[in-house]
Amino acid sequence: MLKNFWYAVEFAHAVTRAPRKVTCLGQDFVLYRKRSGEVVCLSDLCVHRGGALSMGRLVGDEEIACPYHGWQYGPDGGCVKIPANPEGRGIPRKARVDAYPVREEYGLIWAFLGDLPEEERPPLPHFPQHDDPAFRAVYFEMELDANYERTFENVVDAAHTPFVHGTSFGNPDKPEIPDYEITQDEWHAEADILLSPPPAKGLWKRLYKEKPEQVVVTNGWYLPNIVKLHVRLPFGDLILYDHNVPISQDRTLVKIVGYRNFFTGKWADGNALKRIEKILLQDKPVVESQRPELLPYDLSDELHLRSDALQVAYRRRRRELMADGWWVGDDDVVTGDGPRRRATVIPSPARREDPELARAWLHKSRGEPAGNGAVEKERA
Numbered sequence: 001m002l003k004n005f006w007y008a009v010e011f012a013h014a015v016t017r018a019p020r021k022v023t024c025l026g027q028d029f030v031l032y033r034k035r036s037g038e039v040v041c042l043s044d045l046c047v048h049r050g051g052a053l054s055m056g057r058l059v060g061d062e063e064i065a066c067p068y069h070g071w072q073y074g075p076d077g078g079c080v081k082i083p084a085n086p087e088g089r090g091i092p093r094k095a096r097v098d099a100y101p102v103r104e105e106y107g108l109i110w111a112f113l114g115d116l117p118e119e120e121r122p123p124l125p126h127f128p129q130h131d132d133p134a135f136r137a138v139y140f141e142m143e144l145d146a147n148y149e150r151t152f153e154n155v156v157d158a159a160h161t162p163f164v165h166g167t168s169f170g171n172p173d174k175p176e177i178p179d180y181e182i183t184q185d186e187w188h189a190e191a192d193i194l195l196s197p198p199p200a201k202g203l204w205k206r207l208y209k210e211k212p213e214q215v216v217v218t219n220g221w222y223l224p225n226i227v228k229l230h231v232r233l234p235f236g237d238l239i240l241y242d243h244n245v246p247i248s249q250d251r252t253l254v255k256i257v258g259y260r261n262f263f264t265g266k267w268a269d270g271n272a273l274k275r276i277e278k279i280l281l282q283d284k285p286v287v288e289s290q291r292p293e294l295l296p297y298d299l300s301d302e303l304h305l306r307s308d309a310l311q312v313a314y315r316r317r318r319r320e321l322m323a324d325g326w327w328v329g330d331d332d333v334v335t336g337d338g339p340r341r342r343a344t345v346i347p348s349p350a351r352r353e354d355p356e357l358a359r360a361w362l363h364k365s366r367g368e369p370a371g372n373g374a375v376e377k378e379r380a
């Protein structure tokens with residue numbers, strides 16, 4: 001799993017004045033809105049006794065209170081009140097939780113999960129359809145028992161569609177994938193691929209005058225976990241942005257925003273969602289059964305064809321980022337029942353700004369420089 005990226009962790013409409021727990025990179029976070037509407041993202045692990053802030057309540061305009069002993073934290077993660085302390089007693093400097101930078105864009109809440117300063121952070125991708133009034137969006141999600149890179153590569157992979165999606169948009173009679181050219185930069189890659197769709201079914205049939213021989217599909221990825229699928233149908237465009245949120249190393253929350261510029265009435269949303277669900281349900285058993293469960297680190301561990309070029313581009317780029325120390329494995333971050341119970345936190349940018357605070361945290365002894373690796377707190 002890659003840190004130091006903006007992750008879309010929740011749909012914007014799901015974040016309100018009620019604390020909401022989300023999980024990403026094996027770590028729990030709490031999201032809530034200040035009274036001003038701005039969204040806050042904090043580590044969900046209270047530094048006092050490890051209570052879950054998401055089970056607490058909001059107080060005042062922008063604070064959250066832990067459900068256990070009522071410590072109150074502000075949006076920067078600093079503790080502002082300890083109810084058990086007599087009046088006038090100071091609050092320890094170390095009484096703070098990690099606070100993560102947040103952006104609200106494209107109907108999503110994005111949290112920056114890493115400790116890079118603002119100017120070094122990778123950019124958010126650009127989804128031009130979001131502000132285009134010609135398009136309408138639907139929001140869909142599903143959890144899968146599979147690693148997020150397996151589900152991510154599945155959507156990048158055009159060659160599986162005739163086999164896995166032969167009864168939806170894949171065409172079992174035309175399984176060939178013509179060679180394609182990739183355009184790529186540091187954070188994104190995409191390619192136009194010529195596919196031969198099967199005859200339209202259901203609602204879409206109404207829009208077909210003539211069945212097209214071929215359609216151009218733009219398929220691509222944005223780091224760390226987003227896949228774009230832009231299908232140019234004869235009657236309009238369908239663009240899916242598929243976020244593969246790593247809940248843990250082996251469980252993925254797929255969040256999809258689907259834009260269309262045909263049938264743009266609300267009445268057609270149900271049909272659009274059903275089509276997305278049908279495709280995901282076809283992929284689910286296949287990706288859940290892939291072995292090894294995790295994507296191999298070494299390119300030579302699996303066979304690659306020309307038609308797999310987009311996945312190969314991803315695996316190469318991922319190796320570079322691993323070499324830069326951006327990789328976090330399950331044993332770095334997952335909270336769970338191991339030989340001893342552990343709770344871990346991804347360092348937020350505040351730690352870089354305050355080296356003294358950073359040192360106060362116990363760093364894993366893996367030879368990683370302070371502030372680079374995941375930080376571990378032990379639970380008794």
Ligand code: FES
Pocket residue numbers: 046047048049050051066067068069070071
């Ligand atoms: S565990 Fe949160 S206040 Fe004690």
Ligand SMILES: [Fe+2]
Pocket residue numbers: 154155160161164165279283
């Ligand atoms: Fe698929």
